Amino acid sequence: xxxxxxxxxxxxxxxxxxxxxxxxxxxxxxxxxxDALFCVVDLxxxxxxHDPGRVRRLSRQAATLLLAAGLDPxxxxxxxxxxxxxxARLSYLLECVATDGEMRxxxxxxxxxxxxxxxxxxxxxxxxxxxxxxxADILAYGxxxxxxxxxxxxxxxxxxxxxxxxxxxxxxxxxVPRTTHPQVAARVMNLQEPTSKMGKSDDTGPGxxxxxxxxEVVRKKIMRAVTDSGSDVVHDRRVRPGVxxxxxxxxxxxxxxxxxxxxxxxxxxxxxxxxxxxxxxxLGPVRRRHQELCADPAYVDQVLREGAGKAREMARPRVDAxxxxxxx
Ligand code: ADP
Numbered sequence: 001x002x003x004x005x006x007x008x009x010x011x012x013x014x015x016x017x018x019x020x021x022x023x024x025x026x027x028x029x030x031x032x033x034x035d036a037l038f039c040v041v042d043l044x045x046x047x048x049x050h051d052p053g054r055v056r057r058l059s060r061q062a063a064t065l066l067l068a069a070g071l072d073p074x075x076x077x078x079x080x081x082x083x084x085x086x087x088a089r090l091s092y093l094l095e096c097v098a099t100d101g102e103m104r105x106x107x108x109x110x111x112x113x114x115x116x117x118x119x120x121x122x123x124x125x126x127x128x129x130x131x132x133x134x135x136a137d138i139l140a141y142g143x144x145x146x147x148x149x150x151x152x153x154x155x156x157x158x159x160x161x162x163x164x165x166x167x168x169x170x171x172x173x174x175x176v177p178r179t180t181h182p183q184v185a186a187r188v189m190n191l192q193e194p195t196s197k198m199g200k201s202d203d204t205g206p207g208x209x210x211x212x213x214x215x216e217v218v219r220k221k222i223m224r225a226v227t228d229s230g231s232d233v234v235h236d237r238r239v240r241p242g243v244x245x246x247x248x249x250x251x252x253x254x255x256x257x258x259x260x261x262x263x264x265x266x267x268x269x270x271x272x273x274x275x276x277x278x279x280x281x282x283l284g285p286v287r288r289r290h291q292e293l294c295a296d297p298a299y300v301d302q303v304l305r306e307g308a309g310k311a312r313e314m315a316r317p318r319v320d321a322x323x324x325x326x327x328x
Contacts (some may be wrong), residue, residue: 003175004034005143007041007081007134010058011048012200014065016209016279017188019286020252021149025182027070030147036076037141037311038066043081043088044134047127048112064300065211068290077314079307081137086315090136093322095129097166098158103128107154135159140315142175150186151197153179170325173318185252191225194241212287215280222246222276233265243268246275253278 006026008018030036040062045055059080071078081087103109109130113123126133138146138159146156156179163174188198192207200208207225209218227242235258237244244258250271251258265271293300 001035002033002144003142004030004036004145004147005039005138005141005177006030006037006147007039007044007137008062008066009041009044009200010055010062011045011050012058013210013212014062015188015198015200015211016249016283017149017185017198018200019069019211019283020185020188020249021151021182022147023066023069025147026066026076027072030145031071031076034145037143037314038071038076038078039081039137039311040066040079041081041134041137044130047124047130048116049121060300063304064293065286065290067293067300067303068286069211073303073307077307077310078303079311080304083304083308084311084315086140086312086319087133087136090140090315090319090322091129091133093326094132094135094139094162094166096326097162097169098129098132098135102158102161103131106131106158108151131155131158132162135162138177139163139174140319141311142314142318143177144175145180146177147180149188150181153181166322166325170322170327173322173325182252184258185248188249188252189241189245191221191242191245194226194245209279211283212290213283215284218280218283219276222279223272225272227268227272231268233262233268233271235259235262243271246271250275250278253282 006022008014008022014023026036026038040059042055042059045058063078063080066078109128112127116123116127134155135158138156139162146159148156156177160176163176166174190196190198190207191209198208206221209221213221225242225246228240230240233243233247234240235244235247247258247261250256251261
């Protein structure tokens with residue numbers, strides 16, 4: 001059976017982008033057709049200015065939301081990255097195969113480092129090496145497939161390069177993974193700035209639909225979404241980013257084709273209303289289940305404890321083999 005691995009960073013409250021770009025597929029497809037591992041990658045949350053208590057709370061919330069979104073611990077392994085030492089152990093070895101130039105070329109690094117500097121902050125070294133840790137997350141498990149939104153494509157490409165390089169230099173140790181993206185809504189955009197990704201860490205509230213937003217809040221955000229000049233509804237990401245984003249969200253929620261949906265709308269108002277209804281309906285069960293799970297913290301603890309135990313057992317032999325192969 002193929003192995004699937006993917007993760008989510010506890011750097012903010014999870015968004016509709018996380019759900020449509022990744023989580024929904026994990027629960028509807030991946031956990032059924034594969035030996036799947038899903039991880040709250042809390043070490044990655046330390047790459048930018050962070051508050052320790054908040055990271056802990058958000059990790060917990062992310063794990064609870066993954067369960068609420070339908071991940072079933074009987075079908076998949078759900079765990080927190082820092083509970084399994086193998087990730088950090090392998091990351092160091094991979095730093096010895098990656099190059100400084102390769103890291104500096106990563107788009108997310110360039111963007112996040114520039115934003116940090118613009119705020120007058122300093123850039124943590126871990127922000128530069130973050131894609132190596134992500135490669136370790138993936139390679140430790142002999143992963144065949146990495147289902148992610150398309151913002152992660154470059155990082156998975158780097159993971160492949162590192163696996164191939166390690167195997168060539170030190171003998172076959174790692175499976176070379178491939179990536180999969182959803183067909184629609186692989187990149188949900190911010191409702192207020194539809195040329196930027198809807199990212200949970202941006203904290204630009206009105207443009208981001210959070211999974212735990214109240215239905216009225218979701219509606220308000222979508223009804224106030226920035227649309228484009230002109231009034232006809234067409235699906236063209238470059239010329240009409242705002243309307244195209246709404247069409248893709250609606251299409252993803254209703255399993256439709258965004259281009260075909262465009263033909264059914266004469267006004268932006270009607271499109272917004274239907275999109276808001278569809279998102280509210282999609283997220284309703286997730287919010288309800290999240291509330292139930294919050295009332296049973298012992299269950300979530302148990303899932304994460306057992307998940308970490310299983311993950312450790314899966315990762316350790318390959319990470320040990322990598323240590324031997326590289327000369328330790
Ligand atoms: P974020 O950018 O919200 O911090 P993460 O790095 O934690 O997201 O990503 C978790 C998963 O959600 C990844 O597979 C990522 O590709 C996906 N994802 C994040 N934002 C979006 C988005 N706006 N549209 C589609 N997928 C997204």
